[in-house]
Amino acid sequence: MTLRRKLLLVALCTLALPVAGWLYVRQMETLLREGQAQALVASARALARSLVVVDAPLPPGGPAWYVQHASVPITVDGYADDWASLTPWSQPAGKNGKVLLAEDEHWLYLYIDVRATRRHRSDADERLALNADHIILSVASSDEAQRYLIASAAPGATTAIALDPAMGILPDRINAQWQEDGSGFRVELRLPRGLAIEKLGVGVHMPGDGGDPQSADTRPLLAFSPSLSKELALLAPDGVRVRVLTPQAWLLAQSGRLDLPDLPATERPGWFASLVYRSLLATRLDEEGGWADDAPRVDLPEVTEALHGKPATAWRAGESRGSVVLAAAMPIEVKGESRGVVLLEQPSRAVPLLANRALFGLLLTSFAVLLIAGGVLLLFATRLTIRLRRLRNAAERAQDNDGKLDGPFPLIDAEDELGDLARSFARLFDVVGSYTDYLRTLASKLSHELNTPLAIVKSSLDNLDHAGLPPEAQPYLLRARDGVARLGALVRAMSEASRMERAIASAEAEDVNMADIVRGCAEGYRSVAGARHIECILPPGPVSMHVSPELIAQALDKLFDNALSFTPADGWLRIALKPTTDGADIELANQGPSLPTAMQGRLFDSLVSLRDKATPGDAPHLGLGLYVVRLVAERHQGSASARNLEDGSGVVFTLHLRGLPRQRLG
Incomplete structure (x- = not known):
């Protein structure tokens, strides 16, 4: 991974800023909610106490029958069609019954639905059918009460018969x-x-249920109270809907509506702002309803908690886009007895607007800081990368020129850590360059210094020979002469190697067709190959390169001389030129023994040879040929290698060339 990518990853760590800001805004939104909830709970508590103090007509404690308002005319026919809108709020009666009560200006309607898979009908002539399926209806006014028995032997009209003496x-x-x-x-x-x-x-x-067949569950009747609603209108805070509920959560009185103040179109939250608020900030909003004005029963979690004596609050999404509704339920207690619940509901756009504005402002600031930080880090990484590349290029130039720097080392005047590194590199390359120069001139110095001692030793051996040595000393004299000859050849080879390195380094290049060079060399080798077969393989088209033709021919001569010495008299040699993507390869294969595995990596070093040791008196082979081949390949930005043929029949040497760099003019 590059340095710029790493610094980009570091810049991405600044994404923690908008995340932290989002958490902060959520916490702020929570605090705003808590403050608003506490204020509404205080208002609900004050309102509940006021209802008790002014002796408002509160519902009695305990269960009661709730009478709904009949929105449509009801026909007494025993069918539930007219009760369809009121059916969701039926009230249980006994184990199997449900009761619906409704009223209009003139009548109080009663509908009783009993579920029973087995029926016990009364006889037609039986006046009191207490042993059959029946209903006891108890009616009480302020001064009198009466019970009625309702039973029937068949569907249709029937009569509820009074069980108590007639009165009033x-x-x-x-x-x-x-x-x-x-x-x-x-x-x-x-x-x-x-x-x-x-x-x-x-x-x-x-029948079979047990109990008193003439008993009835008698409860007071409750209905929506306009008088209590008027008192609520005087006590309720502005902009808040107030509902008083019975201990069974039936609506007893109501004042106010969930209306929001009109805002200019530019300040109204759009769908995106509402989505952001609900998904990122207000994750605790309850999506349930309960806001309908005509719902006779308000069965909400906060109401249930308040009925158990504990104040409760809840936040819900409002009917208008971008609004929320805060509900606070407070129990109404008279002398320790629960008499109902006061439910205050306050719509608001302030909390979402403030939270959205804070979030968007923080996000814009955070992303601006992120972009600036990322840009600064990217510029810093780019500048740092450029400086590091200058150091790398200087090091590569030093390696390409055998340790000699091409010009001054960069960044040595910088005062930062890279400057320290550049100065350390400069000192290191100075030391390496000095040592390389010493090694480069060591051969010529040694050859110069060894010439005089060799001449002294050689003249001393000649004097000993003229002085007349005994016959048994002649072999030792011959060995000494042979050693001196070998040492002299070594000194000459060292001098020759130094001259070759200087000559190769100063060779000039030109644009030539490599095929012509290889073809000319191959034709010249046929006259010295004897009976050996030489095959030349060339590509069909020209292979143009910028090289030194003299050095290429010299390297081929060294390779051919080396291959010829290992090829049998009736063997074969093959020279091939192969174009590559970055230059060309010259391969010279010959029949002969395979290369030892341990020597394949050292063949192109100086003074390394695999030829048989020469006999005393013969000229020794010092192993400079393949070393010259390596120098020529490296001068052409390439390499030299050797490997055994796959069938084991011989060896192939490869000279990979890329060409000499072109000189710049001016």
């Missing part, structure tokens, strides 16, 4: 409708509003 204005009979189906029966009737009924009892009795 309560009738002794009530007309009703009895309908049946396979899952139970239904009873529907109505009572005049003029009876001023305060309590109503319903008892559903089935």
Whole structure:
């Protein structure tokens, strides 16, 4: 991974800034909510106490029957069609019954639905059918009460018969409708509003259930109270909807609506802002409803908690886009007895607007800081990369020129860590360059210094020979002469190697066709190959390169001389030229023994040879040929290598050339 990418990853770490800002905004939004919730709870507590102090008509403690308002005219026929809008808020009666109560200006309607798979009908001539399926209805006004028995032997019209002595204005009979189906029966009737009924009892009795067959669950009647709603309007805070609920969460009174103040179109939150608020900030919003004005029962978690004596709050998404609703439920207690719940609901756009503005402002600032930091780090990484590349190029130039620097070392005047590194490199290359120069001139110095001692030793041996040595000393004299000859050849070879290095380094290049060079060399080798077969393989087209033709021919001569010495008299040699993507390869293969594995990496070193040791008196082979081949290849930015043929029949030497660099003019 490059340095710029690493610094880019470091710059990405600044993404923690918008994340931290988002967490901060969420915490701020939570604090705003808590503050607003505490204020609304205080208002709900004050309102609950005010209702008790002003002796408002609060619901009685304990269970009660809730009477809904009939939005459509109800026909007493024993069917539930007219009760469809009120059915979701039915009230249980006994084990199997459900009761619906409704009223209009003139009548109080009652609908009882009993689920029973087995029926026990009364006889037609039986007046009191207490042993059959029946309903006990108890009606009580302020001064009197009466119980009625409702039973029927068949579907249709029936009569509710009074069980108690007749008194006052309560009738002794009530007309009703009895309908049946396979899952139970239904009873529907109505009572005049003029009876001023305060309590109503319903008892559903089935044979085998046990208990008193004439008992009824009597409860007070409750309905929406306009008078209490007027008192709430005087006590309720502005911009807040207030609802008073019975201990069973039935709506008893209500004041206010969930209306938001009108805002200019430019300040209204759009769909994106609302989505951001709900998904990133207000994750604790409850999406449930409960805001309908005509819902007679408000069954919400905060109401349930308040009915158990604990104040509760809840946040929900508002009906308007970008708004929230805060609900606070406070129990109403009179002398330690729960008399209902005060529910305050306050719509607001302030919290989402403030949170969204803070979040967007923080995100814009964070991303601006991120972009600036990323740009600064990228520029820093680019500058640092350029400086490091200058150091690398200087090191590569030093290696290409055998340790000699091409010009001054860069960045040595810098005062930072890279300057220290550059100065350390400069000192190191100075030392290496000095040592390389010493090694480069060591051969010529040694050859110069060894010439005089060799001449002294040689003249001394000649004098000993003229002095007349005994015959047994002649072999030792011959060995001494042979050693001196070898040492002299070595000194001459060292001098020759130094001259060759200087000559190769100063050779001039030109654009030539490599195929012509290889073809000319191959034709010249045929006259010295004897009976050996020489094959020359050339590409069909020209291979143009910028090289020194004299050095290429010299390297081929050294390779051919080396291959010829190992090829049998009737063997073969093969010279091939192969173009490559960056230059060309010259391969010279010959039949002969394979290369030892341990020597394949050392063949192109100086003074290394695999030829048989020469006999005393013969000229020694010093192994400079392949060393010259390596120098020529490296001068042409290439390499030299050797390997055994796969079939084991011989060896192939490869000279990989890329060409000499072109000189710049001016």
